[in-house]
Amino acid sequence: MNHDAYPDNYIRGILNSVKSIAMVGASPVNVRPSYFAFKYLAQRGYDMIPVNPGHVGKELLGKPFIASLSDIGRPIDMIDIFRNSSHIMPVVEEALTLDPLPKVIWMQLGARDDLAAAKAESVGIKVVMNRCPKIEYGRLSSEISWMGVNSRTLSSKRAPAPTQGMRLSLNRMSVGGGDTAASDRAAKNKTEQS
Amino acid sequence: MSDRLPGFSTLAVHAGAQPDPTTGARATPIYQTTSFVFNDADHAASLFGLQAFGNIYTRIGNPTNAVLEERVAALEGGTAALAVASGHAAQVVVLQQLMQPGDEFIAARKLYGGSINQFTHAFKSFGWNVVWADPDDVASFERAVTPRTKAIFIESIANPAGSITDIEAISTVARKAGVPLIVDNTLASPYLIRPIDHGADIVVHSLTKFLGGHGNSLGGIIVDAGTFDWSTGGKYPMLSEPRPEYHGIRLQETFGNFAFAIACRVLGLRDLGPALSPFNAFMILTGIETLPLRMQKQCDNAKAIAEFLAGHPAVASVSYAGLASDKYNQLARKYAPKGAGAVFTFSLKGGYDAGVNLVSKLQLFSHLANVGDTRSLVIHPASTTHSQLDDAAKVKSGAGPDVVRLSIGIEDKEDLIADLEQALGA
Numbered sequence A: 001m002n003h004d005a006y007p008d009n010y011i012r013g014i015l016n017s018v019k020s021i022a023m024v025g026a027s028p029v030n031v032r033p034s035y036f037a038f039k040y041l042a043q044r045g046y047d048m049i050p051v052n053p054g055h056v057g058k059e060l061l062g063k064p065f066i067a068s069l070s071d072i073g074r075p076i077d078m079i080d081i082f083r084n085s086s087h088i089m090p091v092v093e094e095a096l097t098l099d100p101l102p103k104v105i106w107m108q109l110g111a112r113d114d115l116a117a118a119k120a121e122s123v124g125i126k127v128v129m130n131r132c133p134k135i136e137y138g139r140l141s142s143e144i145s146w147m148g149v150n151s152r153t154l155s156s157k158r159a160p161a162p163t164q165g166m167r168l169s170l171n172r173m174s175v176g177g178g179d180t181a182a183s184d185r186a187a188k189n190k191t192e193q194s
Numbered sequence B: 001m002s003d004r005l006p007g008f009s010t011l012a013v014h015a016g017a018q019p020d021p022t023t024g025a026r027a028t029p030i031y032q033t034t035s036f037v038f039n040d041a042d043h044a045a046s047l048f049g050l051q052a053f054g055n056i057y058t059r060i061g062n063p064t065n066a067v068l069e070e071r072v073a074a075l076e077g078g079t080a081a082l083a084v085a086s087g088h089a090a091q092v093v094v095l096q097q098l099m100q101p102g103d104e105f106i107a108a109r110k111l112y113g114g115s116i117n118q119f120t121h122a123f124k125s126f127g128w129n130v131v132w133a134d135p136d137d138v139a140s141f142e143r144a145v146t147p148r149t150k151a152i153f154i155e156s157i158a159n160p161a162g163s164i165t166d167i168e169a170i171s172t173v174a175r176k177a178g179v180p181l182i183v184d185n186t187l188a189s190p191y192l193i194r195p196i197d198h199g200a201d202i203v204v205h206s207l208t209k210f211l212g213g214h215g216n217s218l219g220g221i222i223v224d225a226g227t228f229d230w231s232t233g234g235k236y237p238m239l240s241e242p243r244p245e246y247h248g249i250r251l252q253e254t255f256g257n258f259a260f261a262i263a264c265r266v267l268g269l270r271d272l273g274p275a276l277s278p279f280n281a282f283m284i285l286t287g288i289e290t291l292p293l294r295m296q297k298q299c300d301n302a303k304a305i306a307e308f309l310a311g312h313p314a315v316a317s318v319s320y321a322g323l324a325s326d327k328y329n330q331l332a333r334k335y336a337p338k339g340a341g342a343v344f345t346f347s348l349k350g351g352y353d354a355g356v357n358l359v360s361k362l363q364l365f366s367h368l369a370n371v372g373d374t375r376s377l378v379i380h381p382a383s384t385t386h387s388q389l390d391d392a393a394k395v396k397s398g399a400g401p402d403v404v405r406l407s408i409g410i411e412d413k414e415d416l417i418a419d420l421e422q423a424l425g426a
C-alpha cells in the first residue's frame, strides 16, 4: 500500500467492514482528539473499546478502560492507535500476538511508522497511517461538509438526514480519492524531511 | 465506486450539493434561519465543543453557505473553505489567524486599491504592519522578510491592470521564509488559475466578482490548501496552541490539514462576525454553476477588445496580458493558458480628460466600481477605486491618471467594440 495517498475505496472498504474498534491511547479528557473520535465512532454504531493502562477502573462513555490489547479477551476488527509515531511499534508488536489477528491497524493523524506498517502488512493486516477515522467517515458520508470541508465525493442521490446513532452510507462517487493533491504533496515532503 | 477526477465544469455544478435530505429539493435550499435546534443537551455540548459535525447558529455556519464552501474548495483543490460577507472580510479573518500586534506581512504593491487601503490604514490600527514588495521583482519579497514576517499576500491576476504574478517564484520565497503564501484569486477565478497548484497555502476571493458573476451579491471566501505545517516553533499560536475559547483544543492537532479553515470559522468568523447571508450564498452558488462558460466567453471577448483598442489611434497603450506584445504574456501563457482574464486597463493619448469623456459617452459599458459582472463595466481608477493613493502610488499600482479600466462581460463582442468605437471616435 502506498501510504502517502490512499484510494477512497481502500478507506471505504475498511470503514464499511469493521465492527469493533479498540482505541489505544483513548483519553477521558473531552477536548482530546481521541475523545472526539471515540464518541463519534460510537455514535455511528461501532463497538468501541478504550485501551489505556492509566485509566483502568474508569469508563469512557459507559465503556470500561482496558489496560492493554491482550486484556480485551475477544476478537477485534480494528486497532486505532492514538499515540505519537515513536510509540507505534510496541503497540503493533502486541497486536501481532493477538489471536485472531485484527484486520486493520489505523494510526492517527500525525502518526506514521513505516516499519511497523510493513510488519503488520506482511501478515495480511491492512494499515492506514496519518488519518483520522472520524474525519474519513465524515468525509465519505459527506457529513463533514457541514463544516465547509471538501469531502471530495459527489452524489445526486437523496440521503436521509443523519440522526443519533445512525450508520451513514459511505458509497458516494469519489473525486480523485485520497487527499487533495496539494495536501498530499505537502505531507510527503514533511515525511521525507523528518 | 470509482476514484476518478471529474472535470472542472462537473465540479462547478455538483461539488458540495446534493438533494435536500428532508424534501428532496434538487436546487440548494436557502436555509434562511439564524439557528438550528439541538437533539438534546449532549448534542448541543458536542456541537459547541467542536466534537460533532452540525449546525448551531448562522454566524458560525449555515447549510446553504456550507455548499458554497465545499464547492469553492473543490474548484480550487483545497481541503476546506469558509465563506464570509465580503472579500475584504476574508482578508481580515485570514490575517487575524496569523498576526499578533507588531507582526509583519509582505504584500505585493499591485493590488486592488481597497486592499492597499485596508492593509495600510485599517490593519495598522490592529498593529499589523504591511511591508510592500514589487511583484515584478521577486527578490524584493526576499529582501522584505524579517523574523516578524508571518505571511505573504499577492493577487494572481492583479487589479486593475490585469498583470500576472509569478506565483511559483513567490511561493519559493514564502517556503524559504517558513510563512504561508496567501493568493487573492478574485480576478482569475479557479477556472483560469488554481494558485494551490502553484504553491499557494491559502486562497481568498471576493465572491462578489467572477464567482458570483452577476453583480448582485457581495461575498468572500477563504480556501485552505492544507499544505502549511502550523505546528512549528509556536509561530502561529491560533493554530498550534491550546485555545482557551475551546477548553484547550489545539486546532492543528485536532483538524489536521483543514485546521486553518476551522480556525477562520471558530476563532475568526465566530468572534469578528462577518457572516455571509444564506441568500447571497444561494445567488453566488447559482452563479458558480456557469463560471466556466462565462469566464471563457469573458476572456475571449476581452482579448478581441484589447486587440481592437491596441489598433485604435486614440489609444496610447493597452495593458492586457493576453496580447502577444504584453509584458506579462509569457506569464499568462504559463499560468492562465485558457485566457488572461477579463479585467484590463488602457491609456488614452488625451489623458485624464479623454478618459472622463470616454466614460460619459459609452452606452453599453456601465460606469461603476465593480468587476466580474455579466455586463461590461468601465471605470477611471485614479478618481475612484485608487483615489486614496498619492500620485506615485497610483502609477506604481497601475492606475495612473490617464488609465481607464474595463471589465468585459458576456455580451456580443461586436456590440462592445461598436460602443467603444463610437465613444472614442468623436
Ligand SMILES: Cc1ncc(COP(=O)(O)O)c(C=O)c1O
Binding pocket: B086, B087, B088, B089, B112, B114, B115, B155, B159, B184, B186, B187, B205, B206, B207, B208, B209, B218, B219, B220, B370, B371
Ligand atoms: C482583487 C480584489 N480583491 C478583493 C476585493 C474586495 O472584495 P469585496 O468588495 O467583496 O470586499 C476586490 C473588490 O473589488 C477585488 O477586486
